[in-house]
Structure formats: structure tokens, C-alpha cells
Amino acid sequence: MDYSTGSVGIGATAPIWGAVTRRYVECAFGGSGTGRQYSLVGDAELDEGAVWEAVLDPAVSDLGEIVWIVDLNRQSLDRVVPHLAADRLRGLFNAAGWQVMELKYGRVLEVLFRQPGGDALRRRIDDMSNPEFQRLLRCDADEVRRRLPGTGPDAAGITKLITELDDESLVRALANLGGHDLDGLDAAFGAIDDTRPTVILAYTVKGYGLPMQGHPQNHSALLTGNQISQLADRVGADVDDPWRPPAAGSPAAELCRETAQRLRREEVSLAPPQTLPLDLGRTPTSTKATTQAALGRTLATRTHRPQQPPELIDPQPPGRFHPHPLGPQHPSRTT
Template identity: 55%
Template sequence: MTQTDPDRPADRPADRPGGQTVDVDLLRRISRRVLWLATAIVDAANRRKDPTGVKVGGHQASSASMVDIMVALWFSELTRFDRVSVKPHASPVLHAVNHLLGDLDASWLPTLRSAKGLQSYPSRTKDPGTVDFSTGSVGIGATAALWAAMAHRYVRSHVPTAPEAGRFVSLLGDAELDEGAIWEAVADPAVASLGELLWVVDLNRQSLDRVVPDIQIERLQGMFAAAGWQVVTLKWGRVVSALFERPGGAELRRRLEAMPNEEYQRILRVDTSEVVERLLAGGGSADLHALLGSLSPAHLASAVRDLGGHDLGLLVDTFREVDTHRPTVVFAYTVKGRGLPTEGHPNNHSVLLNEAQLGALAEACGATADDPFAPFPAGSPEALLCAARGRALRREPVTPSGHVDVPTSLGRPHRSVLSTQASLGRLLADLVRDAPATAARVVTCSPDVASSTNLGGWINKTGVWAVRERRDWFADDAERVLRWAEVPTGQHIELGIAEVNLVGLLGELGATWSRWGERLIPVATLYDPFVSRALEPWSFGIYAGGQSILVGTPSGVTLAPEGGAHQSITTPSIGLEQPGCVAWEPAFGQDLEWCFLHAMSRVGVPGGTSAYFRLSTRPVDPALARLPDDPALLERRRRQAVAGGYRLSTHDPAADDVTLVGVGAVMPEVLAAADTLATAGVTAGVVCLTSADLVFRSFQQRGSRAAGTGSAVCDLL
């Protein structure tokens, strides 16, 4: 990809409020109300009567450190085109912001962490207010915005009339930078071109159990810079920065920046009268003594707390000035528990304010504990700004694009002895010719295994996607079988070998129908043994509403010559256990075609579902499938295949002495076993499953009142 994209909508000055003046005092009053609401939301959740005695919990301190950052964004900078991922523990802040903007009724605020109430972590599919990304899985939610930016670029390059997008913002805690998924995504070469990305790190230097030892900011800054990101650091606010310019100020700055995180946090907890003594514990020049002596204890204590992540004016100016031609990360220094009695305490992660503390906070924030969710007075500057920003951020409902009829069959005979992996390659290549409208919505991706998972024919016909066309230096090489043409109209996205990135992108490609109304049918291939490596972000994408098809191939022991590390024996259960997904393992090429087309019809639509296909490189003779010649019987077989399975034996099931049930590449052995039993006088029925998942579900439905037709295979056993 190239480094810039002039068509990127994040640069539209008409939509971004950069030219407007900011009333910082007004923002500060709103910030105090957001702090109060977020704290009160958690408090209400823990005051509910719970007969089980189970702890409800919440994160008042973790929310507090994010308040100013989120107020600067929502009440000054964001547009309706922007999409924001909010760190998990700041969900009460997001709920508070949505309430003030008129996007969440007050009746929801006491329902945090209750059944069908506000979610403990932002949920795109379950929360009643606007949530752009689900972020319950630490680290994964932050990268979701990154992959959404890439997915939107893909959509716009193929459908120019698709809705525009602005910035893709991720608000993440500094502890999330411990997650490997973060760095796998940041390091992908394609990401360096995504100038619409803005990450803001809540650098409060605390994790769940402790103040993080040592100062790691330089290492983190260097890692982002090495990946091509613009790095901005907001360490100090403008009040203390003014002190740094006075005689002795440079020494004060050196003293503050040289102290360990733990020492700084301790200074925040002492009485204001002790701050001078602690700052001068190592001595100091006459200028430093004079500077500190000129300040009242309260002023000095306030100045020491004046971090960049809490300076609303500085935050707004920074967000407006970032370079939008490359991704940007802003390290915003904050204090965990900012404005709360637990501010800066090393064990404040799950601490809840008591009744007296809550009352004092309400008074400080201009609220009342007796009516915690009361609105701003009608006509007040705060109420007017909230209403104006609510109107500016309101989005029209997403209207899905035109319907695409996915064929039930391509109608081509399957006579060659092929593996299901090879049959998939043939299916995708044939789709371009036989069902072009469907093929136009398909996008494939792989972690550097496109050719070895049989995507070569598809790539030769559709090309590889890139923001701008790149010269193919091997275009004149007659010996090359795979044509690697990188063009904006390509329909294959090639990533590095990080499977976590693959499924992260897959989930967001599968969400474009609900974000921008444009349906895609994303198909990702990877070696089946590595499905377990990709499991968490794959599950996250499905949970967050993404619909896609994941193909694990080769599976089983067909890669046995490469050693045990390339064998997959546990993935069948992974597919069966994954909610929101149907697991398939067809044995024959015709079954693969039917089931795959059926799965495609269920992707990118309201009420749709994801699919996982476990394929093999073992060639299987299609004659073993005993396909009927009669069109009506063939259609009956297709319906049985997409329902989960069918009976291969032709005799009456009542005559079975035993029934053999097989799935996938072992069907030749199952049929051979039936023949062996027949020579011994044992009548064996044979059932071929295409989806043990669907069969299990049909068994569950039998005898229940649950909706659903179930699988006809239940009547054949």
C-alpha cells in the first residue's frame, strides 16, 4: 500500500469541527458530570439486591482516568463519520456520555452488569446506546478499529457509492500494550498507510494489581515509530508546563520525570503539605527551593497532578493537529482514579466509593446523590452543548445494499478425484464465471498461504487488493503460474503469517453490512492446526457481529509428513463449541459446493451466521458419494447435505444391524468397513455427515418446542 490516500474522508474540513473555538471551562463542567455519572452507574450496580451474594464489581478508578480524553473527543472533536473503540473498563464513561448526548435513556443507567442491562464492557450487539466496537477482550478491541479501517478502504475501492468514514479511534489502557495482538497488528506493513487511525493510550501506569514498575514509555514510543506511526506524547498539562519555564522549572521537570512511577503515585496520595518535602528529598538548587516556596501547598499539589491526559484544551488541540497521512498514537499521561478519593492508590482497581465519599463527589461535581442521574438544567450551557453534540453525532440507520442471490448449486458435475481443499479452489474460480454477482461480494484473505490452500485460481481471476496499483515485475514471466497483480479492484487480501491479524480483519470484513450497509462475503484460509492460535480474536469477531467463513485446511493428519505440529485433532470440537458459527466437514466435492454456497448465503445478512469449514488435501473418489441421476432426488440429496448429512446406504434402515456414521476425509474407510461387515453377514447402514454441528442441534430440537426444522438425518439413524 502507499502512504497516502487523497480520497480518505478523514481529511474533510467541513465535517471536522477543527475551526471552532472551544470553551474549556464548559468542557470541564461536563467532564465533572461525566465523572459523577460513571461513578454513580457503578455504585448503583453494586447497591442492587442480589440474592446469590455474587460480587457485581465495576471499575470506578479505571473509568475516571479516561473521562477527560473522552469528553474532549465526544463533546468537541468527533463527527458522525468517526468510529471509536473504548477500552473495556471505561464502559461506564461511554454509557454516561451516551446518556448526556441523548442516546441512552436514564432508565438504563442503574442496570449495569444486570441481565439484559448495560454491559460491563462495551458491546456492539448488546448495549442499547451507540457502541462502535465490542471491547471485552483486552487488546483485541483496540485492534478492531484498525481492521475496520482496512475493511472500509476495501469497501470504498469496490463500491465508490458506499458511505464515507472518518477517523477510526481506539482508546486503550496502557496495560493493553502488553498484549501480543496489539503488536502483531501494528507491525503489519499495510497498516502504515492507514492515516485515519488514531490511538489514544490512557497512560495511568497502573494495572489491576499494582503500579507498573519502571518507565517504559520510550520503548513503546520507539516500537510505534519503527512501524511508521506518528507518536505524540502528552505528559504535562499547560499549568505545570508554565512552571517549567520559570527559574528552577527545568530542575522541577527533571525531578518529576526521573522519579519511578511508584514514587510519583505516592506523592499523589500524601497530604498537600508534604509535597514540597518529597520533591526536595534529594536536595535541589536555590531556584528550585524558591519556585516551590512561591506556591501554596494546594497549588503545588494541583500542578504535580497536571498531566496532559487531563488538560482538556491540550487534548482538543492535539486531536486537531495530528498528521492524518499516517497512523497516530497519542500517549496521554493520566492518573487512575482522577478526581476520586482513590486517586493514584495502587490497589484502587476495583475499589468502590463508600456513601460518604459518594456524597462528597456529588457535591464537587455539581450533582446530588439523592437524584444521581438528574439532567443538566434545561437551557443551561451544558445542556445546550450536549444537545448540539448529540445532533452532530447522530447517524442515520444503516440500510443494507441490494439483495444478492447466492446460487444453491453451480450445476457442474464432480467427476475428478479431488480433495475438498482442491474443490474449494475450483468452486471459487468457477463462481466468477457462473455467479458473477455473488463473486463480486466475495473477498478472500490468508496469512501467506494463499497458494498452498488452493486460492491460486481465484487470485488469477480477481487479483490482489491494494490501495493503488503496484507494478508486477514478473508479469512477463511465462513460467509463473500464480499471477500476483496488486490492484484496487483485487479481491484477495494477503497478510503476513500472524493468524491473529487474519481473523481480526476477517471479523471486520464480515461487519461491513451492518456498519455501512455493504455486504461482503469474507473467506479466510489458514492451516487448520493454527485455528487454535487464532481462536480468541476469531470468537471475538463473531461475538461483535462479524459474519464470515473460516476455512481450516489441510486438517487432520493429511500434513503428517511435516510432523506432529502440523496435525490437527482438536479443531472439530472447537468448531462445534463456537457460538454464532456452523461447523462443516464435507467429504466430497459436491457436498463442499452445496454446503459452501449455503454458508455464503448466510453471511452478511441480518440474522446470519458465520461458518467454519474443516477441509483436507486427501483426494476422495466422488463415485463413493453415489449421487442420484434423477434431478428431484439430487435436490433431495442437496437439502440433506446442507441440513447436516444423508444416508448413503440404499437398503431400508430398519434392516441395519449396525449404523456406521462418518464425516470428512475418513468416509472411504467407513464405506470399506461396511463392505467388510457385509462379507461377515452383518448389515451396516452408512450415514455421511457434512455437519456434526447441525446434527447435534437437530437432536436437541427433537422433543423440544424450539423453533427449527432440524436435520432429516435424525430419522435415518
């Protein structure tokens, strides 16, 4: 299951509540199924206090269904973030018991890093400030050749390395970050440890491949008509028929067919809603109270009713082991 995200950290933490709910349903009623709980999280969302309150909860470290993909694009709504602080994020998640994966560079850059002068290029980009890197994304090839080597002791080696690249390859390589490398993402998903939560720190460029990529104010920027036509030509789409299906028998059509078949589920039979009581049988002693207090009294009243929903407990005796829904085994515990 995947969740949409947004402000105040609600979407980021939703997989946690989804995992807890699924385990409750499995313990209480059975038939909840298995699977991971995915959330694509913007790096600015990690500023929300609710995120870290959830991450640091001791019970969360055992929820192996949870996968967060953090989009590290160095930008907020209207500015370039001065400090990315990826090292700090990595340390915080590690300390909370999460598996941390980092996808910083794509295959094109990794190939360059293995060539003579590549180590110097990696150090230069690693040490570069966010504003400087974002500015390079907006430069043409000539300006990249002038700015990228810098003025440090590695400048000569970097200059020699990028001299061997044509203009298009140089500009494309600079934006080749790990979050845009589908093979790298696929490998990361395959290496997920299902015994604990996972966070994937994926470096990206906001507006990747578009004319406004990396621009500090591109959050709500729109393409012009000509730019849309150019984009359609580049990706093989039709502006006048954007939802045209792939040609029958093509690899794209076969992939769509296989994916639809894999995602098809049996129709869910909906149970009729329960009748809500109009009277809980108890009269509050006070007529003045907040809505929160009234809710608290209502919930307390429900605890006195004879029939209660099953408690969220492990049906196994204490100390026993039982199979984890995703495969590996976990000690029995209240989940």
C-alpha cells in the first residue's frame, strides 16, 4: 500500500498506523493479507515534529512493513535549502533501529567516478553547498566547465576528466542523481530488510528533465505550450492524445497487461454498517465540558459495555515465536 503525503507529517507517518492496523486486523479477525506500507516523503516533511515522535516510538522499530522513500531534492517551496543534513538524518534513523539506504548518484556519475580524476569529482560534488550545486544545474555546458572544477587542488584533475565529455553528456551527468536511477531504486527495493522499518534517502533534482529543473522557485511553475510539445516529442507522446495506449503487442503494452494482472484483486464484500446506539445508558454529571472531554467520557462508557472488540494482543503464549507476516520470525509481543 502506498500513501500520499503532504504537510504536518501526516502522510509520512501513515504507513506506521497502516502497519499497526493491519496487524490488529490479522490478530483479531484474520485475513488481512501481507505486504509493505510505502510512503514517498519530501525532505522538508522531516522537519515536522510528529514524524520524529513516531519514528522514536519503541514499537515502530519492529514494523518491517514500513518503507519511506525520502525525496532529497535540496529545495523547499520557494528556496534552496542551505544545508541538506543527510548525515544527520542517517544517524537519527539508524539510532531508531531503521534500515537506512542512500541513493546519491546514478550510474552515469558512478562510471565517471571510476575514471582517472573521478575521485576528485566525487569529493568536489560531495563538498559542494546546496546553492552551488543547484546553480550548476541551471548552467549551460560552457559555464559548467568553468565552474565545476572549482579552485582547489583537485581542479586540474576534474578539468581533464570533463574535457573528455561532450556538452550534452556533461550536463546530463551532473543531474544524474540516484533517485532518478530506476535500476538503483529497484536494487534498493530488493535489498529491504523486512524485520525492521526502512528509509531510502533518494537524491533527486526538482523538475528533473524540464526547463525549470533546479530553479529555486519552480514549485508551481508550468510549461509553455512549446515546451510541452518538445517534452512530448522527447518521450514519444502525443499532445493531442495524451492517454493513447501503447501499441498492441509492444513491450510497453505487455508490461501494462502484466502489471494489471498482478494488481487485480478479488472484489471485496462489504459488511453492513453496525447500528450506532442513540443512548449510551449513562448521563454525565456535568453539563459543561469540552468536546474532547465528551469524547473521553463516551470512550470510557464504551468500556463498560458487555461486548468489546478483540484486544490487540498476540494469541501466542509469552516467550513463544511465531512467523512474521512478511516472512522472518519475530519474538511474540503485543503489536
